[in-house]
Amino acid sequence: MNPPILLLWCLLALTVATADADDDYRAPESIADTTRIDADDAWRLFREGVPFVDVRLAADYRAGRIPGAINLTIMRDADDPRNRFTREALLEVAGGRDRPVVLYCNEFDCWRTEAAIRRALEWGFDDLHYFPGGYPEWSRRNYPFE
Secondary structure: OOHHHHHHHHHHHHHHHHHHHHHOOOOOOOOOOOEEOOHHHHHHHHHOOOOEEEOOOHHHHHHOOOOOOEEOOOOOOOOOOOOOOOHHHHHHHHOOOOOOEEEEOOHHHOOHHHHHHHHHHHOOOOOEEEEOOHHHHHHHOOOOOO
């Protein structure tokens, strides 16, 4: 086989394998040192004025979100120019490392919420609300959205 063609096939196989790995992701039931919440808990926190952080891609955020949620897209590589999930940005939204904040994404097959929670824990945030059902669960409950 022609070497450039072989290289292209290898790159294609690698891309497909990487995509399949993401397809198999399932959010954990819980994450140590956080409070796991469902849509009803999220609604209660929303009414109490707790800030919500949407860690999805900007296009998903623009398509629909929990009212007032701040989009801090998280990328696997913190140096990715699309990454907006930084210690400083989260601190600004939460108002302090000891203040409550809800983090969410696109339901149980989205790795972003878990990744954001783990980074926030490393940064010393200690009142994190893990909402693995995310925006889809929220909207199915007919809670308000933008």
